Amino acid sequence: MKVFIYPTNSLILSDLVERFGHKPLAMMQVIGKKVRTQGLDSPPLNVTPEDPKFGLKYAAVEVPSGVRGRMALFDPLLTQAEAAVVVVDPVLSFGCQGCARTNELVNFLLRGKKIPLLRLDYPKDEEEAKLFVYKISEFLKSLKPEEVKK
Amino acid sequence: MTVTETPVRIAELSCGAEYSGIQPEIDSAVKQVNAVMVYPEVETSEIETIEEELGLKVASPDLKLMMARAKSIVTGKVHVDAVFISTCFRCAEAAIVRSEVRRYINENTRIPVISYSFTERTTAATLLTRMEALTTTARRKSLLAREKQTGITAGIDSGSTTTKCVVMKDNKIIGKGWVPTIKVLESADEAFNNAMKEAGVTRSDIQALGTTGYGRFLIGEHLKADLMQEEITVNSKGAVYLAEKQKGPATVLDIGGMDNKAISVLDGIPGMFTMGGICAGASGRFLEMTAKRLGVEITKLGALAIEGDAKNVKMNSYCIVFGIQSLVNNLAAGCTPQDVAAAACHSVAEQLFEQQLQEVDVKEPVIMVGGTALIEGLPKAVEELLKLKVIVPPNAQYIGAVGAALLSSGFISK
The missing domain is CATH 3.40.50.11900 (Rossmann fold)
Structure with missing residues (x-):
């Protein structure tokens, strides 16, 4: 299955999802695609003023352009998501989303999708960390593995 | 540069x-x-x-x-x-x-x-x-530290509405020119010639020339200026110079024809500043349109506003279109032209206060410059909102030209 991860740039979450046979939906893929696409757009992210306009799909014009620009990047991830793992209040090194308003909107939209969703707090010590990984792995195991394309 | x-x-x-x-x-x-x-x-x-x-x-x-x-x-x-x-x-x-x-x-x-x-x-x-x-x-901190004009220099301020010029000699204004901006170069030539005529000098007597405002590069190239400088630094310098407040903190407010500047100055050098240009309702243009609607010259609007009370007028928009419509409705409802003029000044001052003065630390003295500072109702409205005294220096409408003439005298020795 295609599993949305939050924070969407968490390498640990992305790795865990892959280990259990699913496809992680991570921000690195979207940004990577933007950067690799040849064009005259803006390096390094190649976000152009057209992206915040596309973000109007998710938020009205009075919502800051930075939120709408980010939502334009989230769009393919949200559209494809079949399941999601959301970590609440992680430390910066675990993965970080720059804008709190975007994060609120993304989490709200995920809930509205009615997909299998695991929401758990970031662990504070080793014991909690073990339980954290266990819960994620059990959740991922419960999902139907991504079909291998023939 | x-x-x-x-x-x-x-x-x-x-x-x-x-x-x-x-x-x-x-x-x-x-x-x-x-x-x-x-x-x-x-x-x-x-x-x-x-x-x-x-x-x-x-x-x-x-x-x-x-x-x-x-x-x-x-x-x-x-x-x-x-x-x-x-x-x-x-x-x-x-x-x-x-x-x-x-x-x-x-x-x-x-x-x-x-x-x-x-x-x-x-x-x-x-x-x-x-x-x-x-x-x-x-x-250019050393250039901006200049406190006195020396020799014979001139400054031209090419604004969106008017073009101003001064000729200065040994720290005194000896000639002034003020014309509406129609064609940028021709208006600049006219203002410059008027100022030189009043000063009794010719182009060859001018030892250094500075230009500022929207047309600064075009005019600067045309007249071979020594200094082509944006209006934020030039106006701050001109303001503290004319207000004789060159030392210590000051706040400079300039409501222009197209945009507004709020500049926090220390020892004549800008520290923080904002420049607004999103809404025409917060500009001199709004006051110009109000004057037109009231059938008075823009130079008379300020005196009219001083006699009125903005509180008697209900304005429901800052917009240059709907705000004017609001003023017209109030006139139709029996409000006096004095109250409407005061309300127009209050509207512009309130926008400046809400949208720009929150972005700089307002420290006294507060110096209002530019042509709009001469519309007496406007500094009064700003005083009421800030609850402090506003200084309008002499020749406030020539602030950019004076700043440019002052700063350009730093180029004479070269």
Whole structure:
């Protein structure tokens, strides 16, 4: 299955999802695609003023352009998501989303999708960390593995 | 500016610029003023502790990064000549951080700071004047420290509505020219000739010439000016010079025909400033239209406003179209022209207060300059809102031209 991860740039979450046979939906893929696409757009992210306009799909014009620009990047991830793992209040090194308003909107939209969703707090010590990984792995195991394309 | 000058190092403290798609516009404006953007390096641990250190708790990690970067500038961990703080327009959390970070840097360093809130429509052209002022303040401190005009110099201020010129000799204005801006070059020539005629000098007597305002580059090239400078630094200098407040802090307010400037000045050098140009309802144009509707000359609007009371008029819009409509409705409902004139002045002052003065630290003396400062009702409305005395110096409408003449005298010895 295609599993949305939050924070969407968490390498640990992305790795865990892959280990259990699913496809992680991570921000690195979207940004990577933007950067690799040849064009005259803006390096390094190649976000152009057209992206915040596309973000109007998710938020009205009075919502800051930075939120709408980010939502334009989230769009393919949200559209494809079949399941999601959301970590609440992680430390910066675990993965970080720059804008709190975007994060609120993304989490709200995920809930509205009615997909299998695991929401758990970031662990504070080793014991909690073990339980954290266990819960994620059990959740991922419960999902139907991504079909291998023939 | 010459290309051999060392590029000015501007620290970019921003949130959302990249995701709004406007980072190339910022980079382009910076390149045009021979500056480079730097992004102060910080440790992750510094981002995690910055809220406690500054005492401001925020939800967005990019804003925490902004605060941590500000700290690395204040503590001298990174060396920069100027700071550009920008966040998304309409983001409340970012507006608070932007304001506090700007204040934090201003209180702890002498590094010039400018803040700006952008949308995806922000262009390099919009940012250019601001970046030019920022780099000038950083690069030309010795020029800006000049307190007296020497020799015979002239300054031309090519504004969106009027073109002003002064000729100065040994620290005194000896000739003035003031014409409506129709064709930029022709209007400049006319104002310049009028000023020289009044001063009794010819072009060859003028030892140095400075230009400012929208047409500064075009006129500067045309008349072979020694100094072509944006209006923020020039107006600050002209304001404190004419108001005789060159030492210590001051706040300069300039409501122009197309945009407004609010500049926080220390010893004649701008520290923080904002430049608004989004709404015509907050500009001199609004007052011009009000005067027209009331059937009075713009020069008479101020005296009319002084006699009126803005509280008697209900205005439901700041907009130049709907605001004027509102004034017309009030006239139809029996309000006096005096009250309507006062309400128009109050409307412009209130917008300046709400949208720009929150972006700079207002410190006395507050000096109002530009042609609109002569509309007496306007400084009065600003005084009522700020609850302090506003100074309108003599020749306030020539502020840019005087500033340009004063600064250009620094080029005489060359």
